[in-house]
Amino acid sequence: MNTFNLGYTEEMEKYRIENGYEDFRVGRVILEHKERYILKNKEGEYDAEILGQMRYKAESRSDFPAVGDWVVFQEFNEGQAIIYDILPRLNTLERKAVGKEGDRQLIAANIDTAFIIVAVDRDFSINRIQRYLTIVLESRIEAVIVLNKIDLIESEKRDELKSMINNRIPNIPIIITSCESDLGLASLLAFLKPNQTYCLLGSSGVGKSTLLNKLSGKKLMETAAISETIVRGKHTTSHRELVVLENGSMIIDNPGMREVGMVSVSSGIEETFDNIVEIASACKFSDCKHLNESGCAVIKALENREISQADYDNYMQLQKEQEHFESSEIERKQKGKALSKHIKNYYKSKKR
DSSP, X not given: OOGGGGTOOHHHHHHHHHTTOTTSEEEEEEEEETTEEEEXXXXXXXXXXXXXXXXXXXXXXXXXXXXXXXXXXXXXXXXXXXEEEEOOOSOEEEEEOTTOTTOEEXXXXXXXXXXXXXXXXXXXXXXHHHHHHHHHHXXXXXXXXXXXXXXXXXXXXXXXXHHHHHHHSTTSOEEEOOTTTOTTHHHHHHHOOTTOEEEEEOOTTSSHHHHHHHHHTSOHHHHOOXXXXXXXXXXXXXXXXXXXXXXXXXXXXXXXXXXXXXXXXXXXXXXXXHHHHHHHTTOSSXXXXXXXXTTOHHXXXXXXXXXXXXXXXXXXXXXXXXXXXXXXXHHHHHHHHHHHHHHHHHHHHHHO
């Protein structure tokens, strides 16, 4: 398979040459597990780890490779490699790291379109869809909502759910699917273009892996044994993996997310809640918090039912989470700098 058929661009190649990596190989990260990686290029696949110096210089998790990244590497044994650098990313998909204040979790990199998978048999929530949509739009990634397991409900309920989504999230495509009857799979396949990278987002149990199996025509997430040098045994949704389909498109499957915490997503919030943002431009004060201020156009629109209570509540909640994350991130970075300075001063004093 030609490297360019995996989404490699001329811009990445230019960066590789300009930075002195002419003698290095290039590969795409197709699997990640505990700082061990599988890389893929036209020559084959490689079990890889990062260079020690690269690990030492890393200031955050985003400085490590992620599924979807392009990296430069050298093979030191047959099928084994060391990663030296990450090529510039077109975009990254991030959320707040679970249980870590002010820290980010890098989900995947270099994505063209995200499929937000929602199942009708679980705790269906438009608020959760808006959360996913916010982090997707923040990263300048196209979004498609997939209403899955539709065979479990009657057609009237299906139309009701679709209408509910359309009313609160207009202008985002919705595809209705069922892996039992194959309903909607042709429509989903029509989205998949060669050299394009897609990712599947959604909670555990919404059917992401089953959809991927259907689209690929194989039981990838059930029967594919991951390299024993990286993960012993077989896994379903405990890791991230990029799968190359027969038509040359690529899909990244992600583990189900219990939480979708906000990072710095101001533009994502603005796009997801563009109706509220437009109304807010008419507020009396430019720094209006839309709580109880005099002349607040958003509160007035809420009272007049021009916007729904659910949209308003979710908008305010995401804004609050974003502000909390940003303040926590600043505090975490300041503590990190202080600790680094303390360590440097300690070693200076030891040399005297």
